[in-house]
Amino acid sequence: MxxxxxxxxxxxxxxxxxxxxxxxxxxxxxxxxxxxxxxxxxxxxxxxxxxxxxxxxxxxxxxxxxxxxxxxxxxxxxxxxxxxxxxxxxxxxxxxxxxxxxxxxxxxxxxxxxxxxAIGGLDLLGAAARMGGIERVLVTTRKLPATLVQPWMDEQQRSELEQASGPVEVFRGPAALAARHFQKSLNVAAAVALAVGDWDAVQVRLLADPAAELTEHLIAAHGPAGEYSFSVKNYPSPRNPRTSGxxxxxxxxxxxxxxxxxx
Ligand SMILES: NC(=O)c1ccc[n+]([C@@H]2O[C@H](COP(=O)([O-])OP(=O)(O)OC[C@H]3O[C@@H](n4cnc5c(N)ncnc54)[C@H](O)[C@@H]3O)[C@@H](O)[C@H]2O)c1
Missing domain, CATH: 3.40.50.720 (NAD(P)-binding Rossmann-like Domain)
Known part of the structure; x- marks a missing residue:
């Protein structure tokens, strides 16, 4: 090059x-x-x-x-x-x-x-992690239920999602597990974990919400450097509703x- x-x-x-x-x-x-x-x-x-x-x-x-x-x-x-x-x-x-x-x-x-x-704030989270470590990050993602159906889900899990009339918690757990279970939907949790350099510090809560016209990510972090909260709402891509435009x-x-x- x-x-x-x-x-x-x-x-x-x-x-x-x-x-x-x-x-x-x-x-x-x-x-x-x-x-x-x-x-x-x-x-x-x-x-x-x-x-x-x-x-x-x-x-x-x-x-x-x-x-x-x-x-x-x-x-x-x-x-x-x-x-x-x-x-x-x-x-x-x-x-x-x-x-x-x-x-x-x-x-x-x-x-x-x-x-x-699909998100922002990673530069500040990276700086805070460098300063003193981020003790905990919670990434709360809210998406349309149909975009969260996964090949490994059984019939009951699928129909719970497809028939949801209000928000349903689909997953709560560590970022590494989230990225494995929802491969096309939770790369944002991975981006946060990589920015703070600590997969174990990042927890994910995933909500299926039939009212989620926009895909929402709330990122809340704290540690010795301070407290951080970022909220992102993206319109889904018209070509693939699992992906933000x-x-x-x-x-x-x-x-x-x-x-x-x-x-
Ligand atoms: N970082 C983020 O915020 C973020 C957000 C959304 C999606 N993603 C990632 O981006 C990926 C793509 O998203 P998309 O919405 O464009 O998906 P998409 O399904 O619309 O397109 C994926 C394309 O990749 C092709 N493909 C798959 N495997 C391939 C291979 N081995 N070689 C060549 N082509 C291959 C498919 O044929 C398809 O055309 C997602 O699977 C997800 O992992 C990341």
Whole structure:
């Protein structure tokens, strides 16, 4: 990667998040970065972006942006980094697995870059953790019930969710477990845990609420540095109601920062 040249970006996955990221990169809205192509599971006809094989992507890209889910991140992170390609991950919940997290940490020379995704305040939480540790964080997430149905749920759990007429607590527990059980919905808890550097300090409460037109995240933290409370309400993506519409824009912001850092 030569300083001063364009930051060449490959986008892994072309769903609700990846399609917006690819489109914006192709339109040139991230200064100093360009779309090299998209990496798909299988070839797609009628797509306006170049489709890259893994071989071509690792040869031609400076950065791969993962917009494809925890499984795709687990399968590809180490080889991306080992090729000297940076990796911007949206599915950070995969890092709740300590074995995977250690393998990613040991991999390089590419750098793993995280994103705030659907939430904010991570810079302040990171600073507070550095100052004296964050004793406890509670992330309360409220989403439409249908977006929380999971493949591992039994019939009764599914119908409780589908027929909920008011808020129902679906999960309460540590962030690592939350990220594993709700892989597409609780990457925000992982982002908080990574920002404070302590998975055990972060607890999650997940509410299914038929009135939750906007997806809500309340983040309440305290420790020796102070007390913090952040409230975020995002409209869901029209393409995937499990994902907030802001997420691709958070990734684009992270790509811009990474591109700027090379200048
Ligand atoms: N950090 C956050 O705040 C946040 C928020 C929402 C979603 N996410 C993460 O982003 C992921 C993607 O979200 P989305 O709404 O775009 O999902 P989506 O289902 O709309 O799109 C995912 C795309 O990835 C593709 N894909 C899956 N596995 C792949 C693989 N191995 N190789 C190539 N392509 C693959 C799918 O075919 C699909 O097109 C979610 O699974 C979640 O883990 C993170």
């Amino acid at each position: 030569a300083t001063g040249s364009m930051y060449r970006v490959g986008v892994l996955g072309h769903g609700a998040i990846g399609s917006v990221v690819a489109e914006q990169l192709a339109a040139g809205t991230v200064h100093g970065a360009q779309l090299e192509g998209v990496i798909l599971r299988r070839p797609q006809t009628g797509l306006e972006h170049e489709q890259l094989s893994w071989e071509a992507a690792l040869e031609r890209c400076d950065l791969v942006v993962e917009c494809a889910g925890q499984q795709a991140l687990r399968e590809n992170a180490v080889r991306i980094l080992a090729c000297g390609v940076d990796l911007l991950a949206s599915s950070m919940g995969a890092l709740a697995d300590p074995v995977f997290a250690a393998s990613v940490q040991a991999a390089g020379p590419g750098r793993l870059i995280s994103t705030a995704g 802001i997420v691709p824009w958070a990734l684009l912001h992270s790509i811009q920062q990474a591109a700027d850092a090379r200048r």
